[in-house]
Amino acid sequence: MIPTHYFLILSAVLFSIGVCGVLTRKNGITIFMSIELMVNAVNLTFLAYARQFHQLHGLIFVFFVMAIAAAEAAVGLAIFISLFHHKETIDVDEANLMHW
Amino acid sequence: MNLTPLVEAGWINALMPELLLCVGGMLLILIDAFAPKSRSVLSAIAVIILVATVWVERAIPGGLFFGGTYQISEITQLFDMTFLLAAILATLFAGDYLQREGIDGGEFYALLMWGTVGLMMMAKGLDLLIVILGLELVSICIFVLVGYHRRLVIANEASLKYFLMGAFATGFILYGTALFYGATQSTNLTAMAQWFATNDAAANPMLTVAFVLLMAGLGFKLALAPFHGWAPDVYQGAPSPVAGWLSVAPKAATLIALARIFYAMSPALPHVQWMKMVTALSVLSMIVGNAVAIVQRDLKRMLAYSGIAHVGYMMIAMITLRDDSVAAIAIYTIVYALMNIGAFGVVSLLSKNQNDPQTLDDIAGLFWRRPFQGFAMTICMFSLSGLPPTAGFMSKFYIFKNAIESGHTAIALTGIITSIVSVYYYLRVVYFMFMKDATEATPGTDSGVFATGAMAISILGIIGIGLFPGPLFRIAGQAASEIFR
Numbered sequence: 001m002i003p004t005h006y007f008l009i010l011s012a013v014l015f016s017i018g019v020c021g022v023l024t025r026k027n028g029i030t031i032f033m034s035i036e037l038m039v040n041a042v043n044l045t046f047l048a049y050a051r052q053f054h055q056l057h058g059l060i061f062v063f064f065v066m067a068i069a070a071a072e073a074a075v076g077l078a079i080f081i082s083l084f085h086h087k088e089t090i091d092v093d094e095a096n097l098m099h100w
Numbered sequence: 101m102n103l104t105p106l107v108e109a110g111w112i113n114a115l116m117p118e119l120l121l122c123v124g125g126m127l128l129i130l131i132d133a134f135a136p137k138s139r140s141v142l143s144a145i146a147v148i149i150l151v152a153t154v155w156v157e158r159a160i161p162g163g164l165f166f167g168g169t170y171q172i173s174e175i176t177q178l179f180d181m182t183f184l185l186a187a188i189l190a191t192l193f194a195g196d197y198l199q200r201e202g203i204d205g206g207e208f209y210a211l212l213m214w215g216t217v218g219l220m221m222m223a224k225g226l227d228l229l230i231v232i233l234g235l236e237l238v239s240i241c242i243f244v245l246v247g248y249h250r251r252l253v254i255a256n257e258a259s260l261k262y263f264l265m266g267a268f269a270t271g272f273i274l275y276g277t278a279l280f281y282g283a284t285q286s287t288n289l290t291a292m293a294q295w296f297a298t299n300d301a302a303a304n305p306m307l308t309v310a311f312v313l314l315m316a317g318l319g320f321k322l323a324l325a326p327f328h329g330w331a332p333d334v335y336q337g338a339p340s341p342v343a344g345w346l347s348v349a350p351k352a353a354t355l356i357a358l359a360r361i362f363y364a365m366s367p368a369l370p371h372v373q374w375m376k377m378v379t380a381l382s383v384l385s386m387i388v389g390n391a392v393a394i395v396q397r398d399l400k401r402m403l404a405y406s407g408i409a410h411v412g413y414m415m416i417a418m419i420t421l422r423d424d425s426v427a428a429i430a431i432y433t434i435v436y437a438l439m440n441i442g443a444f445g446v447v448s449l450l451s452k453n454q455n456d457p458q459t460l461d462d463i464a465g466l467f468w469r470r471p472f473q474g475f476a477m478t479i480c481m482f483s484l485s486g487l488p489p490t491a492g493f494m495s496k497f498y499i500f501k502n503a504i505e506s507g508h509t510a511i512a513l514t515g516i517i518t519s520i521v522s523v524y525y526y527l528r529v530v531y532f533m534f535m536k537d538a539t540e541a542t543p544g545t546d547s548g549v550f551a552t553g554a555m556a557i558s559i560l561g562i563i564g565i566g567l568f569p570g571p572l573f574r575i576a577g578q579a580a581s582e583i584f585r
Contacts, residue, residue, distance in 0.1 A: 008282075015275055022268055031264055038271035045278040053285050061229055061287065065274060068236045072267055075243045079256070079263050086253045092264065095257040098333040 007048035014041035028090040124149035125210030132206030143195030146209035169227035174579035179223040190345035192554035193445035215241035222353035228287040246338040258337025265330040269320030276314030293364040301368030325388040335404040344444030352433035385412030386518040398457040420506040427580035435491040442558030443480040464536035476555035485526035491565035
């Protein structure tokens with residue numbers, strides 16, 4: 001059996017890649033994909049622990065997290081389409097009307 | 101795992117307020133779809149549904165439901181009342197506002213109600229799963245509500261910013277929860293509390309990482325400095341009634357959920373440095389919020405920075421963590437709902453091209469042009485700055501008194517000094533309303549019945565609680581002891 005901490009390290013790496021993607025990318029969809037990567041890293045962590053503890057609790061959490069991510073994607077993509085209508089681009093740097 | 105005991109008899113009574121709001125929201129969308137001519141009465145129907153929910157809320161029995169993951173007690177009822185009050189005020193202001201802007205629709209009120217359901221779940225959840233589901237329900241409703249004014253570029257930009265920041269923050273909250281699950285083997289707060297009582301949290305560095313991730317994520321949602329970057333932009337771009345609601349209700353729900361999480365951890369807290377981080381967040385929020393608000397000329401951005409400072413004050417109560425501090429948060433959020441949604445509501449009446457900022461010049465001479473709006477704004481500003489005899493003074497005083505009694509004198513002093521600084525920018529608004537002359541181009545509209553009613557509720561609430569704080573403080577004090585059972 002593969003030790004749990006292998007999965008934990010992998011999910012920490014995936015989460016960090018996701019965070020780096022959010023902070024460095026300019027394209028809205030790419031940023032959103034990076035966020036999805038973070039959420040999937042979380043799912044992997046839950047699954048690894050659930051396997052280690054032999055619990056259903058963590059597994060069920062994963063289903064809810066997937067549902068949350070799907071709902072977020074539905075609204076998020078609509079927001080991007082609306083942005084494209086206004087600006088003809090989904091580069092988030094173009095959303096710069098407000099600043100202090 | 102056995103599923104039968106998870107659904108207790110009587111669950112449908114316990115969930116009555118949530119069910120009523122869900123069904124009410126669907127009803128509003130259907131009315132809008134099948135009888136588009138009845139649009140003008142939608143806000144009235146929404147108010148009726150919300151008031152009916154208040155009435156139902158008072159009748160439901162307390163207890164634990166869904167396998168001990170859903171608590172209904174006096175404190176959750178008090179917080180539900182706060183959410184419903186915020187939703188009623190926002191609906192009243194929105195009714196006129198949406199018609200004036202030509203974007204009236206049933207889905208607006210539906211989203212407000214479903215968001216309120218999410219807030220109720222956050223306040224009642226004894227399992228991190230329920231709290232996170234509630235948080236996401238309200239977040240998704242807010243994404244849409246912020247961008248509700250679709251034709252406006254600025255609203256779209258605001259909803260884009262809130263969406264990216266919110267989803268990013270959700271990632272942190274989820275990862276923090278996953279690591280807590282790994283350490284404590286449960287996401288149930290009762291089980292976590294048992295684990296913290298019997299194990300040494302300081303021996304597990306993973307828990308500190310988990311706590312930092314969770315605090316960062318919830319800090320985003322609360323708009324605590326240094327995670328506050330989105331707040332001014334989102335408030336400026338969102339429809340003003342939504343901005344008012346958004347600045348109050350999600351913060352109240354996040355704070356009560358956070359109080360539960362902190363309480364579960366309380367055996368470990370003396371051994372780890374976590375509370376120092378929370379103190380730093382609180383102090384930073386008070387300083388940054390009040391300092392930056394001084395240089396703002398845009399009213400909504402100024403209120404956003406003032407909101408950051410107010411979350412800083414509320415976090416002071418979180419640091420002490422005892423029955424009194426939960427009561428203090430409950431009182432503060434009720435008062436904050438009255439004064440902040442009132443202030444945003446008056447801003448929403450300054451009707452003009454919403455792409456332009458609503459600056460201090462726009463309210464010049466407001467008191468002489470429209471006395472009632474000016475009077476409402478004056479009361480809200482006095483209350484926000486914490487001047488007696490308003491409710492804002494009582495709630496702030498209670499928080500600082502609690503902090504000093506439990507030995508956090510330095511942080512209470514920071515709070516007092518920063519709130520003295522804040523008097524400057526709140527009273528500057530009052531100064532512009534009374535002393536400056538309006539020009540021909542200065543915008544403004546007469547308030548309709550609903551907006552006038554909402555302003556009256558704000559004024560009466562602020563002055564009523566300010567002069568007779570006894571009953572509310574007694575209710576909150578009794579209710580607060582139940583949160584930790």
